Amino acid sequence: GAVVSQHPSWVICKSGTSVKIECRSLDFQATTMFWYRQFPKQSLMLMATSNEGSKATYEQGVEKDKFLINHASLTLSTLTVTSAHPEDSSFYICSATGGVNSPLHFGNGTRLTVT
Amino acid sequence: GEDVEQSLFLSVREGDSSVINCTYTDSSSTYLYWYKQEPGAGLQLLTYIFSNMDMKQDQRLTVLLNKKDKHLSLRIADTQTGDSAIYFCAVQTGANNLFFGTGTRLTVIP
Numbered sequence: 254g255a256v257v258s259q260h261p262s263w264v265i266c267k268s269g270t271s272v273k274i275e276c277r278s279l280d281f282q283a284t285t286m287f288w289y290r291q292f293p294k295q296s297l298m299l300m301a302t303s304n305e306g307s308k309a310t311y312e313q314g315v316e317k318d319k320f321l322i323n324h325a326s327l328t329l330s331t332l333t334v335t336s337a338h339p340e341d342s343s344f345y346i347c348s349a350t351g352g353v354n355s356p357l358h359f360g361n362g363t364r365l366t367v368t
Numbered sequence: 369g370e371d372v373e374q375s376l377f378l379s380v381r382e383g384d385s386s387v388i389n390c391t392y393t394d395s396s397s398t399y400l401y402w403y404k405q406e407p408g409a410g411l412q413l414l415t416y417i418f419s420n421m422d423m424k425q426d427q428r429l430t431v432l433l434n435k436k437d438k439h440l441s442l443r444i445a446d447t448q449t450g451d452s453a454i455y456f457c458a459v460q461t462g463a464n465n466l467f468f469g470t471g472t473r474l475t476v477i478p
Contacts, residue, residue, distance in 0.1 A: 346411060362411065
């Protein structure tokens with residue numbers, strides 16, 4: 254079946270550095286990719302929606318300059334957490350879909366810890 | 369947007385069946401999902417059902433969808449201690465928006 258690969262699975266970085274998370278669709282072309290964040294003991298929060306070749310659409314309250322999203326190809330989207338701070342520590346998950354009315358496939362998530 | 373609701377907690381004895389319920393509000397939902405999250409781990413897709421189906425069975429898992437009542441349930445037969453986790457219901461609308469419930473924490477008592 255369709256698989257979405259997310260890398261890295263976990264990362265620890267120092268405050269002030271930037272971290273890039275990759276999301277790849279392995280056996281289908283993902284026209285749309287989504288990025289989510291999960292706070293402890295809470296459900297997923299949609300951060301942004303990205304369509305291949307265009308700028309991402311960010312949800313209200315999500316800083317676009319802090320969370321840079323690039324969807325340069327039909328199989329790859331990246332989320333860069335810039336100048337990370339401890340409050341950015343969280344679980345980040347991507348999902349991808351091949352088109353309208355197609356199911357969403359999720360990556361396994363990336364646990365980011367900022368020290 | 370879509371409102372997706374689940375009860376927060378469920379406790380069952382090992383060997384019994386577990387039924388986790390979910391209600392939603394948007395009748396244009398296309399796919400409906402059940403995810404499992406174990407402590408410290410990511411989301412694991414358990415199963416999903418397309419909106420034109422009433423039921424889907426996969427080994428110990430049975431998903432029931434009542435579109436009229438906008439009610440989705442996940443039944444786990446012969447629940448084991450390894451099934452203890454948080455279970456999220458998620459509902460997708462035609463525009464590829466996905467809405468999650470708050471999750472139901474299932475505790476299996478040995």
